[in-house]
Amino acid sequence: MNKAYKYRIYPTKxxxxxxxxMLEECRWLYNRTLGYRKDAWEQEERSADWYETKRLIPVYKKTVRPTLSKVYSQVLQNVTERVDLAFKAFFRRLKNGEEPGYPRFKGYGRYDSMTYAQSGFKIDGEWLALSKVGRLWMVLHRPIEGKIKTLTIRRSSTNKWYVCFSCEIEPNILPPTDKVVGIDVGLEAFATLSTGEQIANPRFFRSEEKKLTKVQRKLSKEEKGTPQRAKRRKPVARVHERIRWKREDFAHKLSRRLVNEFGVIACAHILHQVSKDGRKGRETH
Incomplete structure (x- = not known):
């Protein structure tokens, strides 16, 4: 099985x-690859696959975008793979009758991660050596286990940098237990267990609402496109980031407790149905 390890890194200025x-070069290649596949279908009525777009990378380096050579080659190959996965997901949703969502071009600053696949990096204690970048200090708060398959560098909305390792490890099998529980997710309470326990809704957004209102009011006063507005946008992103951290921490701790305690977990799944007269109904499974 695969397990992810995420650490904060502190690159120099x-x-x-x-x-x-490098992220901007990856964004350019993503848009170029997406445009190439789009034109191939619209103009030639053929489907350009991942292998074809991957072979175009050396051509772009020589003729169109020499600055692509500043990015590690496997990172660029992963960019074209992401475009291929986006198209596969589009056709899968289209086949299943879902909202298809055609792959979109990435605007400036909208490409926030790049992936090294098994090479181009080296770990030396708390230091991470990246090809084309150098040595980065990493907060190694827990040891990395298993075989590293991929490494992803990610930039957050608040300009923090993280590294995420995807590792192949042996599954950790918990001791067997006969305890069974059913979970019903509600509105008044976050969840109600069949044991009678009610888990209160933490409402993290409500706890940060005043702070969010304050920073959003300051943001709205600045003119769009100005450096002052860009500066005011960071505190707003910071509040949303803090809310997300609290939600993720709460969900992780709760799910970990339930998995450790019960052998079988059943969840009530609610489907919303719309009748012919436009009224919504609910069906529980």
Whole structure:
């Protein structure tokens, strides 16, 4: 099975500029690959696959975008793979009758991660050496287990940098237990267990609502496109980031407790149905 390990990294200012430029090169290649596949279908009525777009990377380096050579080759190959996965997901949703959602072009600053596949990096204690970047200090708060399959560098909305390792490990099998529980997710309470326990809704957004209102009011006063507005946008992103952290921490701790305690967990799944007269109904499974 695969397990992810996420750590905070602290690049220097020069390394941050370099990483931002590399992400911009990846964004350019993503848009170029998406446009190539789109034109191939619209103009030639053929489907360009991942292998075809991957072979175009050396051509782009020589003729169109020499700055692509500043990015590790496997990172660029992963960019074209992401476009391929986006199209596969589009056709899968289309086949299943869902909202298809055609792959979109990435605007400036909208490409926030890049992936090294099994090479181009080296771990030396709390230091991470990246090809084309250099050595980065990493907060190694827990040891990495298993075989590292991929490494992803990610930039958050608040300009924090993280590294995420996807590792192949042996599954950790918990001791068997005969305890069974059913879970019903509600509105008044976050969840109600068949044992009678009610888990209160933490409402993290409500606890941060005053702070969010304050920073959003300051943001709305600044003119769009100005450096002042960009500066005011960071505190708003910081509040949303803090809310997300609290939600993720709550969900992780709760799910971990339930998995450790019960051998079988059944969840009530509610489907919303719309009748012919437009009224919504609910069906529980």
């Amino acid at each position: 020069g390394q941050q500029r370099l990483l931002n430029r």
